Amino acid sequence: MDRMVPQSWADQMAEQGDNDLDEGLASDLPPPEEIIDGDTKKIITYRYNEEGKKVKTVSYYRIERRQVSKAIAMRKSWKKFGNAKRDPPGPNPSNTSIVSDDIFMQFISNRDDDQLDASRDSNLDSKSQALGNRSIVKCRYCEQDHWTSKCPYKDKFEQLSILKEKDNAAAQASVEPKLEDGKKTGKYVPPGMREGGNKRGDVMTSSKSKDEPNTIRVTNLPEEIMDSDIRELFLPFGRVVRIFLAKDKYTGQSKGFAFVSFEKREDAANAIKAVNGFGYANLILNVEWAKPSNN
DNA sequence: GATGAGCGC
Incomplete structure:
Protein backbone atom coordinates (compact mmCIF):
# COMPACT_ATOMS: atom_id res chain seq x y z
CA MET A 1 0.00 0.00 0.00
CA ASP A 2 1.60 3.22 -1.04
CA ARG A 3 0.25 6.56 -1.94
CA MET A 4 -3.51 6.57 -1.57
CA VAL A 5 -6.20 8.46 -3.33
CA PRO A 6 -6.48 11.82 -1.59
CA GLN A 7 -9.09 11.72 1.14
CA SER A 8 -9.57 15.29 2.14
CA TRP A 9 -8.65 18.80 1.29
CA ALA A 10 -5.74 18.60 3.67
CA ASP A 11 -4.55 15.39 2.10
CA GLN A 12 -4.93 16.86 -1.34
CA MET A 13 -2.80 19.81 -0.35
CA ALA A 14 -0.22 17.50 1.16
CA GLU A 15 -0.33 15.41 -1.97
CA GLN A 16 0.20 18.44 -4.15
CA GLY A 17 3.11 19.47 -1.99
CA ASP A 18 4.65 16.05 -2.40
CA ASN A 19 4.21 16.17 -6.13
CA ASP A 20 5.82 19.58 -6.27
CA LEU A 21 8.81 18.21 -4.44
CA ASP A 22 9.50 15.19 -6.61
CA GLU A 23 8.06 16.64 -9.75
CA GLY A 24 11.16 16.01 -11.77
CA LEU A 25 11.04 12.35 -10.91
CA ALA A 26 7.34 11.74 -10.81
CA SER A 27 6.35 13.37 -14.03
CA ASP A 28 6.93 10.35 -16.27
CA LEU A 29 5.11 7.95 -13.97
CA PRO A 30 1.68 6.77 -15.08
CA PRO A 31 -1.16 8.23 -13.04
CA PRO A 32 -2.69 6.03 -10.35
CA GLU A 33 -5.58 3.85 -11.45
CA GLU A 34 -8.60 2.76 -9.60
CA ILE A 35 -10.54 -0.25 -10.78
CA ILE A 36 -13.74 -1.37 -9.17
CA ASP A 37 -14.67 -4.98 -9.70
CA GLY A 38 -17.71 -6.13 -7.82
CA ASP A 39 -16.95 -5.79 -4.16
CA THR A 40 -13.27 -5.25 -4.71
CA LYS A 41 -11.46 -2.04 -5.41
CA LYS A 42 -8.06 -2.25 -6.99
CA ILE A 43 -5.76 0.73 -6.73
CA ILE A 44 -2.62 0.79 -8.85
CA THR A 45 0.04 3.33 -8.08
CA TYR A 46 3.47 3.89 -9.50
CA ARG A 47 6.56 5.26 -7.84
CA TYR A 48 10.31 5.12 -7.90
CA ASN A 49 12.07 3.21 -5.17
CA GLU A 50 15.35 4.16 -3.50
CA GLU A 51 17.34 2.77 -6.41
CA GLY A 52 15.41 4.90 -8.83
CA LYS A 53 13.53 1.94 -10.28
CA LYS A 54 9.95 2.21 -11.28
CA VAL A 55 7.71 0.24 -8.92
CA LYS A 56 4.08 -0.63 -9.50
CA THR A 57 1.98 -1.16 -6.41
CA VAL A 58 -1.39 -2.84 -6.55
CA SER A 59 -3.59 -2.74 -3.49
CA TYR A 60 -6.92 -4.41 -3.11
CA TYR A 61 -9.68 -3.10 -0.94
CA ARG A 62 -12.97 -4.63 -0.12
CA ILE A 63 -15.78 -2.25 -0.70
CA GLU A 64 -18.12 -2.28 2.18
CA ARG A 65 -21.64 -1.93 1.02
CA ARG A 66 -23.93 -0.85 3.74
CA GLN A 67 -27.53 -1.73 3.59
CA VAL A 68 -29.47 1.49 3.43
CA SER A 69 -33.14 2.06 3.00
CA LYS A 70 -34.49 2.76 -0.45
CA ALA A 71 -35.36 6.28 0.53
CA ILE A 72 -31.78 6.96 1.52
CA ALA A 73 -30.34 5.22 -1.50
CA MET A 74 -32.57 7.35 -3.70
CA ARG A 75 -30.99 10.53 -2.43
CA LYS A 76 -27.83 9.52 -4.22
CA SER A 77 -29.50 10.28 -7.49
CA TRP A 78 -30.57 13.75 -6.50
CA LYS A 79 -29.05 16.51 -8.54
CA LYS A 80 -26.50 18.57 -6.71
CA PHE A 81 -26.89 22.28 -6.80
CA GLY A 82 -25.17 25.51 -5.88
CA ASN A 83 -21.44 25.29 -5.45
CA ALA A 84 -21.64 21.52 -5.51
CA LYS A 85 -23.39 21.44 -8.87
CA ARG A 86 -20.45 19.88 -10.62
CA ASP A 87 -19.42 17.50 -7.84
CA PRO A 88 -19.60 13.82 -8.60
CA PRO A 89 -22.23 11.75 -6.76
CA GLY A 90 -21.60 10.96 -3.14
CA PRO A 91 -20.09 13.07 -0.42
CA ASN A 92 -17.24 15.40 -1.20
CA PRO A 93 -14.54 14.58 1.32
CA SER A 94 -13.18 18.09 1.27
CA ASN A 95 -16.29 19.54 2.83
CA THR A 96 -18.15 16.56 4.24
CA SER A 97 -17.09 14.43 7.13
CA ILE A 98 -18.76 11.16 7.85
CA VAL A 99 -19.35 10.44 11.49
CA SER A 100 -20.07 6.87 12.31
CA ASP A 101 -21.13 7.60 15.87
CA ASP A 102 -24.78 7.49 16.76
CA ILE A 103 -26.34 10.88 16.47
CA PHE A 104 -29.31 11.52 18.66
CA MET A 105 -31.98 13.85 17.56
CA GLN A 106 -34.29 15.74 19.78
CA PHE A 107 -37.86 14.93 18.93
CA ILE A 108 -40.37 17.45 20.03
CA SER A 109 -43.54 15.49 20.12
CA ASN A 110 -47.15 16.31 20.44
CA ARG A 111 -49.90 14.09 21.59
CA ASP A 112 -50.85 12.83 18.16
CA ASP A 113 -47.33 11.58 17.57
CA ASP A 114 -47.30 9.85 20.89
CA GLN A 115 -50.53 8.11 20.13
CA LEU A 116 -49.17 6.96 16.82
CA ASP A 117 -46.03 5.75 18.51
CA ALA A 118 -47.99 3.96 21.15
CA SER A 119 -50.11 2.09 18.66
CA ARG A 120 -47.10 1.26 16.55
CA ASP A 121 -45.24 0.00 19.57
CA SER A 122 -48.13 -2.11 20.71
CA ASN A 123 -48.47 -3.61 17.25
CA LEU A 124 -44.86 -4.56 17.28
CA ASP A 125 -45.09 -5.80 20.81
CA SER A 126 -47.84 -8.19 19.83
CA LYS A 127 -45.73 -9.30 16.91
CA SER A 128 -42.83 -10.05 19.14
CA GLN A 129 -45.13 -11.92 21.44
CA ALA A 130 -46.28 -13.99 18.51
CA LEU A 131 -42.66 -14.87 18.00
CA GLY A 132 -42.58 -16.90 21.17
CA ASN A 133 -42.47 -14.01 23.61
CA ARG A 134 -38.78 -13.64 23.00
CA SER A 135 -38.09 -10.03 22.48
CA ILE A 136 -36.63 -9.18 19.12
CA VAL A 137 -36.24 -5.57 19.94
CA LYS A 138 -33.26 -3.80 21.32
CA CYS A 139 -33.19 -0.35 22.77
CA ARG A 140 -30.73 1.91 21.04
CA TYR A 141 -29.76 3.52 24.33
CA CYS A 142 -29.45 0.79 26.88
CA GLU A 143 -29.61 -2.22 24.59
CA GLN A 144 -32.26 -3.81 26.74
CA ASP A 145 -35.26 -5.61 25.32
CA HIS A 146 -37.59 -2.77 24.69
CA TRP A 147 -38.27 -0.06 22.21
CA THR A 148 -36.13 2.98 22.30
CA SER A 149 -39.10 5.27 22.68
CA LYS A 150 -39.43 3.95 26.18
CA CYS A 151 -35.85 4.57 27.13
CA PRO A 152 -33.43 5.59 28.68
CA TYR A 153 -35.15 5.38 31.98
CA LYS A 154 -37.64 2.75 31.10
CA ASP A 155 -38.70 1.73 34.60
CA LYS A 156 -38.44 5.14 36.07
CA PHE A 157 -40.23 6.54 33.11
CA GLU A 158 -43.10 4.12 33.37
CA GLN A 159 -43.63 5.00 36.98
CA LEU A 160 -43.48 8.62 36.06
CA SER A 161 -45.98 8.30 33.31
CA ILE A 162 -48.40 6.48 35.56
CA LEU A 163 -48.14 9.26 38.09
CA LYS A 164 -48.42 11.81 35.40
CA GLU A 165 -51.53 10.33 33.90
CA LYS A 166 -53.20 10.63 37.25
CA ASP A 167 -52.10 14.22 37.50
CA ASN A 168 -53.21 14.88 33.99
CA ALA A 169 -56.58 13.38 34.59
CA ALA A 170 -57.04 15.82 37.44
CA ALA A 171 -55.53 18.70 35.55
CA GLN A 172 -57.54 17.96 32.50
CA ALA A 173 -60.82 18.15 34.31
CA SER A 174 -60.14 21.78 35.07
CA VAL A 175 -58.10 22.73 32.01
CA GLU A 176 -60.04 21.11 29.29
CA PRO A 177 -63.78 21.32 29.60
CA LYS A 178 -65.55 18.50 27.81
CA LEU A 179 -68.54 18.78 25.58
CA GLU A 180 -71.63 16.86 26.50
CA ASP A 181 -70.98 14.10 24.03
CA GLY A 182 -67.57 13.65 25.56
CA LYS A 183 -65.61 15.16 22.69
CA LYS A 184 -62.91 17.68 23.40
CA THR A 185 -63.49 21.35 22.85
CA GLY A 186 -61.33 23.22 20.42
CA LYS A 187 -59.52 24.84 23.29
CA TYR A 188 -55.75 24.78 23.02
CA VAL A 189 -54.01 22.56 25.50
CA PRO A 190 -50.25 22.94 25.83
CA PRO A 191 -48.41 19.69 25.05
CA GLY A 192 -47.30 19.23 28.63
CA MET A 193 -50.87 19.36 29.85
CA ARG A 194 -52.28 16.94 27.35
CA GLU A 195 -53.31 13.48 28.21
CA GLY A 196 -50.16 11.38 28.32
CA GLY A 197 -48.49 14.22 26.54
CA ASN A 198 -44.84 14.95 26.05
CA LYS A 199 -43.77 11.55 27.29
CA ARG A 200 -40.49 11.38 25.51
CA GLY A 201 -40.10 15.07 25.96
CA ASP A 202 -39.84 14.79 29.69
CA VAL A 203 -37.10 12.26 29.54
CA MET A 204 -35.03 13.24 26.59
CA THR A 205 -35.93 16.45 24.94
CA SER A 206 -37.18 19.01 27.33
CA SER A 207 -34.35 21.16 28.48
CA LYS A 208 -36.64 22.63 31.04
CA SER A 209 -37.90 19.54 32.70
CA LYS A 210 -38.04 19.93 36.44
CA ASP A 211 -35.36 17.45 37.25
CA GLU A 212 -32.24 17.24 35.23
CA PRO A 213 -30.44 14.63 37.21
CA ASN A 214 -27.82 13.91 34.58
C1' DG B 1 -18.01 35.38 35.77
C1' DA B 2 -21.70 32.93 34.26
C1' DT B 3 -27.46 27.97 35.57
C1' DG B 4 -29.68 27.10 28.61
C1' DA B 5 -33.70 28.76 23.33
C1' DG B 6 -37.71 28.58 21.04
C1' DC B 7 -42.50 27.63 19.44
C1' DG B 8 -47.62 27.35 20.28
C1' DC B 9 -52.73 29.46 23.30
Missing part, protein backbone atom coordinates in the same frame (compact mmCIF):
# COMPACT_ATOMS: atom_id res chain seq x y z
CA THR A 215 -26.79 17.36 33.56
CA ILE A 216 -23.53 18.97 34.45
CA ARG A 217 -22.44 22.53 34.03
CA VAL A 218 -19.02 23.23 32.60
CA THR A 219 -17.55 26.68 33.10
CA ASN A 220 -14.32 28.42 32.23
CA LEU A 221 -14.45 27.10 28.71
CA PRO A 222 -12.38 28.82 26.05
CA GLU A 223 -14.55 31.09 23.95
CA GLU A 224 -13.57 29.41 20.71
CA ILE A 225 -14.86 26.05 21.86
CA MET A 226 -17.52 24.35 19.77
CA ASP A 227 -20.20 21.81 20.58
CA SER A 228 -18.17 19.12 18.90
CA ASP A 229 -15.17 19.84 21.12
CA ILE A 230 -17.34 19.48 24.18
CA ARG A 231 -18.76 16.27 22.84
CA GLU A 232 -15.28 14.90 22.32
CA LEU A 233 -14.27 15.96 25.77
CA PHE A 234 -17.11 14.17 27.51
CA LEU A 235 -17.77 11.22 25.24
CA PRO A 236 -15.31 8.97 27.09
CA PHE A 237 -17.54 9.02 30.16
CA GLY A 238 -20.67 7.74 28.49
CA ARG A 239 -23.34 8.67 26.06
CA VAL A 240 -23.86 12.37 25.84
CA VAL A 241 -27.50 13.05 25.30
CA ARG A 242 -27.50 16.81 25.04
CA ILE A 243 -25.03 19.63 24.82
CA PHE A 244 -25.94 23.22 25.35
CA LEU A 245 -23.17 25.67 24.78
CA ALA A 246 -24.26 29.10 25.97
CA LYS A 247 -23.82 31.63 23.21
CA ASP A 248 -24.79 35.21 22.73
CA LYS A 249 -28.06 35.25 20.87
CA TYR A 250 -26.92 37.90 18.43
CA THR A 251 -23.18 37.60 18.06
CA GLY A 252 -22.98 33.83 18.47
CA GLN A 253 -19.99 34.40 20.73
CA SER A 254 -19.62 31.63 23.26
CA LYS A 255 -20.23 32.70 26.82
CA GLY A 256 -17.76 30.17 28.10
CA PHE A 257 -20.06 27.76 29.84
CA ALA A 258 -22.06 24.79 28.77
CA PHE A 259 -24.45 22.14 29.95
CA VAL A 260 -23.87 18.52 29.14
CA SER A 261 -26.47 15.87 29.79
CA PHE A 262 -25.52 12.26 30.03
CA GLU A 263 -27.71 9.28 29.57
CA LYS A 264 -26.64 7.93 32.95
CA ARG A 265 -26.18 9.89 36.09
CA GLU A 266 -23.12 7.89 37.05
CA ASP A 267 -21.46 8.87 33.80
CA ALA A 268 -22.12 12.48 34.65
CA ALA A 269 -20.68 11.93 38.12
CA ASN A 270 -17.53 10.42 36.66
CA ALA A 271 -17.23 13.30 34.24
CA ILE A 272 -17.39 15.77 37.09
CA LYS A 273 -14.76 13.90 39.03
CA ALA A 274 -12.44 13.60 36.07
CA VAL A 275 -12.86 16.87 34.22
CA ASN A 276 -13.30 19.29 37.08
CA GLY A 277 -9.97 21.03 37.44
CA PHE A 278 -8.81 19.60 34.13
CA GLY A 279 -6.58 21.84 32.10
CA TYR A 280 -8.08 22.56 28.70
CA ALA A 281 -6.49 25.01 26.28
CA ASN A 282 -4.62 26.71 29.14
CA LEU A 283 -7.80 27.16 31.15
CA ILE A 284 -8.82 25.10 34.11
CA LEU A 285 -12.27 23.71 33.64
CA ASN A 286 -14.83 23.83 36.37
CA VAL A 287 -17.44 21.07 36.26
CA GLU A 288 -20.30 20.58 38.66
CA TRP A 289 -23.89 19.44 38.73
CA ALA A 290 -26.22 21.78 36.95
CA LYS A 291 -28.99 23.38 38.88
CA PRO A 292 -32.33 23.34 37.15
CA SER A 293 -32.79 26.54 35.23
CA ASN A 294 -35.52 28.94 36.20
CA ASN A 295 -38.79 28.46 34.43
